[in-house]
Amino acid sequence: MPDDGVDSVVALIDQAREQLLLKQFKVESEAIEQALLRAHQRGVTVRVMLNPHTSGGDRWNDEAHARLNSWGIEAIWTSEAFPVTHEKSLVVDQQFALIATFNLADKYFTETRDYGVVTYSAPVVAQVIAGFEADWHRQFFQPDLGVGLVWSSFHSRGQMARIVDAATESLWIQHPKFVDAVILDRIITARERG
Structure with a gap:
């Protein structure tokens, strides 16, 4: 779009x-x-x-x-x-x-x-x-984290951190704002490891 x-x-x-x-x-x-x-x-x-x-x-x-x-x-x-x-x-x-x-x-x-x-x-x-x-139905949702979707709000930070940590060559990110310190730290660490 x-x-x-x-x-x-x-x-x-x-x-x-x-x-x-x-x-x-x-x-x-x-x-x-x-x-x-x-x-x-x-x-x-x-x-x-x-x-x-x-x-x-x-x-x-x-x-x-x-x-x-x-x-x-x-x-x-x-x-x-x-x-x-x-x-x-x-x-x-x-x-x-x-x-x-x-x-x-x-x-x-x-x-x-x-x-x-x-x-x-x-x-x-x-x-x-x-x-x-x-x-x-207003029930708790427990997604299968191995399917490939990143679900908030209970699981998203850990899943995103794993994605960033798994990068070996490149990491392209498009996001309107970066305010999460854990993810920012992971991105900086990825850059530092090359």
Whole structure:
């Protein structure tokens, strides 16, 4: 993003025939909402979890939450176990998952540099589904740390440290802010070892 635009995500939603699971920090796109409605109208079971507010208290998703529910789409707020659920995932028919850095809001399809990974790896897709179901049912989620996904908030620092520590030749990092002292220390140590 923004090169691929909203149509790339709409095309993924339009592939759903049985089930669509969406967990999202922010939904503010008519094209996405209409794609969800089309899926619901063709008989797809659509479940949506939206983050209720930002860490600063802004409530971005109230309108989308109300609109989806008024259409008969099951939309709930993300788990209260976390101050913010920042996850952005979409699972279609238990076959593939989109894991993305971008919100499903028009701004992210036109103005920001973001990306998403579409995976067909069965263990990864199953783990995204398990995380969705745990949050949907307000249960603790214990991911398999060997699958390759880095899950916050309980496991992310250790997993990220292991990734940095495993680097032998190069380490390319793209992140909007570095504030974690443990990870910063690991990055410095990686640079010092060459």
